Structure formats: C-alpha cells, structure tokens
Amino acid sequence: MRAVSELRTFVVDDDGRTRVADWEQHNADLLVELACSLPDGPFRAREVNLQVDRVHLALVTGTPHAVARDAAMVAERPADAIVAYAALRGEALVEHDGRRFVVRPGQLLLCDVDRPLVRGFGHGLEELAVKVPRAAFAETTGLTSLAGPVVVDAGGQDADPYARALVRLVGRAVAAEVPVAADESAVLELVSVLATGDRSSPTLAHRVAARSFIDDHLTDPQLCAADVAAGVGISERHLSRVFADAGTSVPRQILARRLDLAHALLATGRGERTVDVAARCGFTSASYFSQSFRRRFGRPAGEVGRPPAAP
Incomplete structure (x- = not known):
C-alpha cells in the first residue's frame, strides 16, 4: 500500500x-x-x-x-x-x-x-x-x-x-x-x-536517469531493461547493479510505476474498463494486471473510482 x-x-x-x-x-x-x-x-x-x-x-x-x-x-x-x-x-x-x-x-x-x-x-x-x-x-x-x-x-x-x-x-x-x-x-x-x-555518485545519477526514462515510457508495452539501459547509456548488467543497490530491480520499478498510473486513471471515476486501463498503462496481460493491482493496493482494480454502494 x-x-x-x-x-x-x-x-x-x-x-x-x-x-x-x-x-x-x-x-x-x-x-x-x-x-x-x-x-x-x-x-x-x-x-x-x-x-x-x-x-x-x-x-x-x-x-x-x-x-x-x-x-x-x-x-x-x-x-x-x-x-x-x-x-x-x-x-x-x-x-x-x-x-x-x-x-x-x-x-x-x-x-x-x-x-x-x-x-x-x-x-x-x-x-x-x-x-x-x-x-x-x-x-x-x-x-x-x-x-x-x-x-x-x-x-x-x-x-x-x-x-x-x-x-x-x-x-x-x-x-x-x-x-x-x-x-x-x-x-x-x-x-x-x-x-x-x-x-x-555515478550509481545515483544513473538510477535517477533510469527512473526518469521509465516514467517517460510507461505506456510502451515493450519497455524492458534493455531499452532503459540504452536510454541511460549504460550496460544492462550495470543497470541491474544500479537498481540492486537500492534494493529493487528494473522490472519492479516498471511494474510499480505502471500500477501508479493505472490507479490514477481509474480514480478519475470515468468508468473506463479495467482491461482498457491496463492496456493503456503498458500491461499485455489483464489477469497479471488484476493480480498485481490487488497485491499492491489491497483491493480489485474495478473498485477504484466507483461511488460507494448505497446502504
């Protein structure tokens, strides 16, 4: 949470x-x-x-x-x-x-x-x-x-x-x-x-650049560590060490930021289908999105942005 x-x-x-x-x-x-x-x-x-x-x-x-x-x-x-x-x-x-x-x-x-x-x-x-x-x-x-x-x-x-x-x-x-x-x-x-x-430190500077690159390319379903490394100008191996130093990884960073974006879109209450929001945020699997969303936020994606049920 x-x-x-x-x-x-x-x-x-x-x-x-x-x-x-x-x-x-x-x-x-x-x-x-x-x-x-x-x-x-x-x-x-x-x-x-x-x-x-x-x-x-x-x-x-x-x-x-x-x-x-x-x-x-x-x-x-x-x-x-x-x-x-x-x-x-x-x-x-x-x-x-x-x-x-x-x-x-x-x-x-x-x-x-x-x-x-x-x-x-x-x-x-x-x-x-x-x-x-x-x-x-x-x-x-x-x-x-x-x-x-x-x-x-x-x-x-x-x-x-x-x-x-x-x-x-x-x-x-x-x-x-x-x-x-x-x-x-x-x-x-x-x-x-x-x-x-x-x-x-070069490690910090590279990690900051990588986080920024990820935020700017979240909606690309093909975004991967190789793309991030190329965008920052370092090797994939070094990029992995850069994120490991912070106790995380490139895939986890991409997933976390995609989920943040999805939560923001759902919270508008515009009634978009969760499967469409998932696709907009770069997810290629609706079931993986649903599982990851519930694990991160503690409730189903479909409940976000909905008006509370009448008593």
Whole structure:
C-alpha cells in the first residue's frame, strides 16, 4: 500500500471571506512558514498539496506579493528542510545567503529555508515546490545543508536533465489533469543529484536517469531493461547493479510505476474498463494486471473510482 495522502487544495481570496493570515498559517502547517507582504489591491492564491511519505509536494499560484523568512523566524521556528522551487510563470526576485538574484520561468531554485530568505513576485507566480526534511536530505546526500542556493535551468533545450525530470515528476503528481502518485525515492534522488552536482555518485545519477526514462515510457508495452539501459547509456548488467543497490530491480520499478498510473486513471471515476486501463498503462496481460493491482493496493482494480454502494 502507498503511504500517500490525498491531494488537498487551499484557496485564498482576500475579499473578506479569507484573510492573508490564513494563507500564512496554511503554509506554516504544510509547507514552509513565511511572512507575506502585499501590494495594494486584492490578493488571490491557490495551493495544491500532496504529502508523499516524508516529502511534501505543492503547486502554488498567486497574484503579486512577497514572502520572507527572517533570522528571527528561522531561529524561533526552524523548518529543518531543503526546498526546491520550480518557476512555471512569473519572475522571482530572491535574496538568500547574501546573494540577490532573479529566478525566471523555466528555472529551479534549491535552497536551505533555515537561512534568511526573501522572494518577491512582482507579476504573480505559478510554481512547483518540493520540501525535503533535512534528515531525508542528509540520508541521500551525506550533507546537512547546502553551501549556497542552487539555480539551474529546468526547461528548454539547455535544461539540466535532472531538474527537468524533477519538474515533470512533481508536475504529474500535483499539476496534471490526472495526478499520478510521485515516486518518493526518485524525488529524493533527483534533489540529491541537483544538490551535489559533479560530486554525485555515478550509481545515483544513473538510477535517477533510469527512473526518469521509465516514467517517460510507461505506456510502451515493450519497455524492458534493455531499452532503459540504452536510454541511460549504460550496460544492462550495470543497470541491474544500479537498481540492486537500492534494493529493487528494473522490472519492479516498471511494474510499480505502471500500477501508479493505472490507479490514477481509474480514480478519475470515468468508468473506463479495467482491461482498457491496463492496456493503456503498458500491461499485455489483464489477469497479471488484476493480480498485481490487488497485491499492491489491497483491493480489485474495478473498485477504484466507483461511488460507494448505497446502504
């Protein structure tokens, strides 16, 4: 069974029904505590949240405003986390670790939010956020913090492949029409590679690339270890060792992610036949799909997305 909470959406519309204080409290409870300052005029914002085991994911949109974590807030109420912010729309003017810089749409900022931070969104924002607890960050990187903020391109031809993969993975989980559960291990490994750069272990970098390749080709019924190895540029034998180091295998990774996709499609409640969903997700055997689905989620695929039976 997956340890994943439901997607939760919070909306603030500063017209007297909901106050900015509610927005600040919501973020303090679920993401990162920030003080919000507003220009003249109404403030509107929306946040979609998803907790995946230890990692928290969010899609945040809002009208122009600024947020800050000053030294007093950090000292009194530390977040104890590393956060990645991927800008989808709107520039952010950032002050962090003694630096002042701009994060533009298509870029990703990785920072330690227990250092004073100011971000201003003069034209509003739409961004993805990934919050990684410091303990989980330390487990995957061997680091307790970042030497400084990391800014990388996550979109376009010159995009960092790991930043682009992280944005796609998180976007599928919180911003897609049919949200697909995020792979927590992949999220942690992607953040680790982005944080350590050239110092990342080749094994970790190869596994992250392989997980990303698998996610991008799930619906191909012929997807196999040979395809993944070729996509990553390593041998099948080395690919097997890369996944064995994480206690899994390429076939198990493919199966798990196909089942996540199938669950997401069935959960929409559109009434698709399970056999059709199975085929869409790359399964060539309906019986194998049914057995695997029940084993993974603890109930038949046909029960997902159905309205509860009347008493």
